[in-house]
Amino acid sequence: MEAKEVIISIIKANCILNDKLSASLKPFKISLQQFNVLRILRGQKGLPANLSEVHEKMVHKMSNTTRLIDKLINKTFVKRNTCKQNRRKIELFITPSGLRLLDQIDLIVKITEEKIIEKLNTKEKEKIVSILRHLNN
Amino acid sequence: MEAKEVIISIIKANCILNDKLSASLKPFKISLQQFNVLRILRGQKGLPANLSEVHEKMVHKMSNTTRLIDKLINKTFVKRNTCKQNRRKIELFITPSGLRLLDQIDLIVKITEEKIIEKLNTKEKEKIVSILRHLNN
DNA sequence: ATATTACATTTGTATTTACAATTGTTGTAG
DNA sequence: CTACAACAATTGTAAATACAAATGTAATAT
DSSP states (O other), rough: OOOOHHHHHHHHHHHHHHHHHHHHHGGGGGOOHHHHHHHHOOOOHOOOHHHHHHHHEEEEOOHHHHHHHHHHHHSEEEEEEESSSSSSEEEEEEOOOHHHHHHHHHHHHHHHHHHTTOOOOOOHHHHHHHHHHHOOO | OOOOHHHHHHHHHHHHHHHHHHHHHHGGGOOOHHHHHHHHHTTTTTSSSSHHHHTTSSOOOOHHHHHHHHHHHTTTTTEEEOOOOOTEEEEEEHHHHHHHHHHHHHHHHHHHHHHHHOOOOOOHHHHHHHHHHHHOO
């Protein structure tokens, strides 16, 4: 088994999965990355997240995370404050309208995600996550 | 095991692997996608490949494959002819200078690829390829 | 207090990618 | 033969992303 094969199979899987998820988000005029940011912020359960925390959980260059969030702010789904304790940092919150959007989107994304991996059984899912985690560390 | 977890692990793996490969290609002023096209054309062993064939093996929109190849042509690594039998099609060849470039790049990419998956044993590599293939079809 | 360094984010710019529409060519039905 | 559909590739354009440099703030050393 050549390294190349393994790598290509990961790249292709990513591509397919990205296409399907993006397509399911299209009616909501939101990109996959924007959706991910909103999900991360919701995960904070009211606590602010600062930009670098969000950035770490993403797969982006920092500069583009800024602009990604600019867009979410324009759409009123996110609010940005500079942090009182450390004015270099900024605090990010998801707004009520952002939460409402996620409410609308959640189900369709969940269905899409499950459809993507529907052919995998429990063991395979566990296996792939553990192998990939292994690869990433 | 939630679908979301599986999907995120694939996305992250792809991200890491993409970063590492791109970095190793940087000294050669060539992108990963451009490198892939060259590899595909070399794989033809002298036979022409037409654009749609190349496109199918890639993870791009057709329109961008055209432009990707434009760049390789500007760099003289690829040659383009319109197909005599069917003038809608174009034939693509890798040039001698494209082959020389690949000669230079091959080793470093191979090393990078192997380094990326060095923590996986034979069984894991086989497993992951088979699971992902399963997912893609 | 001032200079220096590190930190957190932003800006500028070029390149890449997505999406829609268009061009030119071939096949085919009437 | 002509019209029309299908095919293969390209172009135009907006959005996303990569990369380098700059801004503003805080911490530290002298």
